Amino acid sequence: MLEARMAVQRLQAYHPPLAGRQGLRLDFNENTVGCSPRVLARMRALDAEALARYPDRELVEREVARFLGLDASQLLLTNGVDEGIHLLCSTYLEPEDEAVIVAPTFAMYSIFAQAEGAAFVEVRSGSDFSFPTEALLAKINPRTRFIAVANPNNPTGAAVSEDLLLQIADAAPQAAFLVDEAYFEFHGETLLARPARPANLFVARTFSKAYGLAGLRVGVLVGDSQQMAMVRRVASPYNVNAVALAVLPEALQDRAYVERYAAEVRRNRNLLEQELRALGLHYWPSRGNFVLVRIGSLYVEFVRSLRERGILVRDRNSDPGCEGAVRLTVGSDEHTRTLITALRAVVGDLSLGREVRA
Numbered sequence: 001m002l003e004a005r006m007a008v009q010r011l012q013a014y015h016p017p018l019a020g021r022q023g024l025r026l027d028f029n030e031n032t033v034g035c036s037p038r039v040l041a042r043m044r045a046l047d048a049e050a051l052a053r054y055p056d057r058e059l060v061e062r063e064v065a066r067f068l069g070l071d072a073s074q075l076l077l078t079n080g081v082d083e084g085i086h087l088l089c090s091t092y093l094e095p096e097d098e099a100v101i102v103a104p105t106f107a108m109y110s111i112f113a114q115a116e117g118a119a120f121v122e123v124r125s126g127s128d129f130s131f132p133t134e135a136l137l138a139k140i141n142p143r144t145r146f147i148a149v150a151n152p153n154n155p156t157g158a159a160v161s162e163d164l165l166l167q168i169a170d171a172a173p174q175a176a177f178l179v180d181e182a183y184f185e186f187h188g189e190t191l192l193a194r195p196a197r198p199a200n201l202f203v204a205r206t207f208s209k210a211y212g213l214a215g216l217r218v219g220v221l222v223g224d225s226q227q228m229a230m231v232r233r234v235a236s237p238y239n240v241n242a243v244a245l246a247v248l249p250e251a252l253q254d255r256a257y258v259e260r261y262a263a264e265v266r267r268n269r270n271l272l273e274q275e276l277r278a279l280g281l282h283y284w285p286s287r288g289n290f291v292l293v294r295i296g297s298l299y300v301e302f303v304r305s306l307r308e309r310g311i312l313v314r315d316r317n318s319d320p321g322c323e324g325a326v327r328l329t330v331g332s333d334e335h336t337r338t339l340i341t342a343l344r345a346v347v348g349d350l351s352l353g354r355e356v357r358a
């Protein structure tokens with residue numbers, strides 16, 4: 001009988017709750033108003049020939065490289081950051097290796113690392129999700145071959161300083177160290193601004209969040225040219241589809257659209273955090289387009305009540321250290337106003353603020 005590898009049999013299936021997403025979608029950290037109209041126009045102008053051809057990634061990679069101030073040899077366009085993580089794990093992890101990952105964080109790091117048969121070494125964040133620097137450094141050993149840090153982190157919204165990230169890269173030169181900057185546009189700090197980066201450092205970016213293109217599946221993986229040549233060997237030459245490649249230059253050119261949206265989200269993040277304080281709810285200050293809030297024992301009722309009011313939010317209760325926590329995506333002015341109005345009603349109905357204040 002055909003059997004999957006043991007490493008795969010041991011994996012738990014990961015099912016993001018995508019079913020029945022009707023209403024205001026504040027559950028997946030997407031752009032709540034969608035991509036630039038220029039991107040849509042470019043997509044609508046595609047003809048049959050554009051779809052009949054195999055996609056040519058390289059031309060667009062040169063444009064992305066110019067946009068990021070890099071050489072094209074330093075980057076690879078990927079099918080979302082998800083694929084970038086997968087490729088790094090396939091390129092660097094042997095079954096006897098270890099992957100060091102801070103928890104709580106984005107689920108795909110441990111899934112792809114474990115799929116290679118590597119051991120997943122979880123390092124718990126400190127209280128209030130402070131970055132566990134000492135604990136992480138203590139876990140590094142010669143078998144450590146993959147380390148991933150989301151900066152800012154999902155679901156906590158916490159950011160790590162660049163100096164600390166570089167310290168980790170230095171401490172594990174034998175490991176592929178991924179700094180996942182999926183939420184860069186809402187944070188503003190990036191390791192890509194550094195003129196010289198360690199050879200084991202990789203930085204990932206995505207067009208799924210600020211750019212509003214999660215459905216197209218495009219990300220960028222940046223690293224040392226020689227390392228990227230290795231990673232490219234593992235990637236399909238057609239990993240990014242023709243529609244995504246056709247519209248990407250337009251998305252980059254309409255820089256003003258993304259900057260305007262990111263500024264709107266940053267403003268609304270402040271507004272939401274201010275409202276959460278006023279409601280007496282504990283939250284963690286965020287650098288992303290989302291805020292994690294501690295609801296407590298009534299988190300299921302909270303999520304359900306918001307859903308009944310047409311708003312989807314993400315229950316993060318089962319993430320390490322996130323008991324009773326719910327993540328709220330921050331979007332446009334209008335969507336934030338809608339969220340705040342609903343929050344006031346639900347917090348009142350469930351007497352939530354009182355529970356936290358007590």
Ligand SMILES: Cc1ncc(COP(=O)(O)O)c(C=O)c1O
Nearest residue numbers: 080081082106150154182206208
């Ligand atoms: C930290 C982080 N990295 C990567 C991703 C996925 O990015 P992509 O859509 O480019 O695969 C997410 C999505 O939620 C995320 O939170």
